Amino acid sequence: MSDIEKPQGDYSASNIQVLEGIEHVRKRPAMYIGDVGVRGLHHLVYEVVDNSIDEAMAGFCKEITVIIHEDNSITVRDDGRGIPVDIHEKEQLSALELVMTRLGAGGKFDKNTYKVSGGLHGVGVSCVNALSSRCTVHVYRDGKIYLQEYEKGVAITPVKVIGETEDRGTETRFWPDSTIFTTTEYRFDTLASRLRELAYLNKGVRITLIDERERLDENGHQQQEARYLTKTFYSEGGLTEFVQFLDSNREPLHPEPIYIQGTDDANTTPVEIAIQYNTSFKENIHSYVNNINT
Incomplete structure (x- = not known):
């Protein structure tokens, strides 16, 4: 039976690096x-x-x-x-x-x-x-x-x-x-x-x-x-214009997007939703929290 070589190199406090900031x-x-x-x-x-x-x-x-x-x-x-x-x-x-x-x-x-x-x-x-x-x-x-x-x-x-x-x-x-x-x-x-x-x-x-x-x-x-x-x-319409932009190459089923706006019960978290249905069978959903795509 051949001897199993032991891994080389020590592992001690000197090997610990502290990288800050x-x-x-x-x-x-x-x-x-x-x-x-x-x-x-x-x-x-x-x-x-x-x-x-x-x-x-x-x-x-x-x-x-x-x-x-x-x-x-x-x-x-x-x-x-x-x-x-x-x-x-x-x-x-x-x-x-x-x-x-x-x-x-x-x-x-x-x-x-x-x-x-x-x-x-x-x-x-x-x-x-x-x-x-x-x-x-x-x-x-x-x-x-x-x-x-x-x-x-x-x-x-x-x-x-x-x-x-x-x-x-x-x-x-x-x-x-x-x-x-x-x-x-x-x-x-x-x-x-x-x-x-x-x-x-x-x-x-x-x-x-x-x-x-x-x-x-x-x-x-x-x-x-x-x-x-x-x-x-620049956008004055916000989400409604965004939905129309995303839908620009599709045939919409209604001319204006459905727009819903509200807040939670504590009135601290605003929520906006814009929806437009089209003739396509493919969904296109975008969601954001504080402008970050989720």
Whole structure:
């Protein structure tokens, strides 16, 4: 009988690694965004946009702009309240730096700042920052423009005032880390599909997608000196218009969708339903909770 070889290698306390916060995100990104391929790359955009949508659901944001730059970096700008920049009493750091660099830091845990919210609840935007080679945030708040810059999830500058403004909101630009993602090239149609969906789910909010990688003339032809490829999504009808959009290639059995709106007994959870029957035998059901597809 041959001897059975024993596995090599010790297993002791020295083998235990402790990865904290941002370091853990960079080491195991798929745990936070699903994967490091095309899907995960686009998920970065959705996480930042979700913060803007949360401002919209709270009643403070009407305009959201997403820009794909020529270098495939992304800018998300909204006209919400702007991430707070004052010093957090316990952590003795700017609230902006906390939100951008600490997992679990955010305004979605109390029931006053946001009654309803989506995203990763204090994890999303810090994950985006961690998985970006570079990130900058401009905050337009209280008459001033604030700026902080980051590399791989770590602040490399303090929060500083760089000007004055009458605007309000947050502008985040990030460069996905090419050492983490298998591709860093964004697909316009993929982003457009999700942003269109969000516009229907949040009636009255205007969402604009701009692609600076592609210029079009008045006839839609590519041209060097022309406007950027742009799509704007806006809905006054919300779910009813969404249903009509989804049914646009089918023959409806009634001209207007059935629309039902109400709340639970405690009057804390609003519910909306829109239905339209058509001649097709195939069901097409979409369900969402706080804008997240379920």
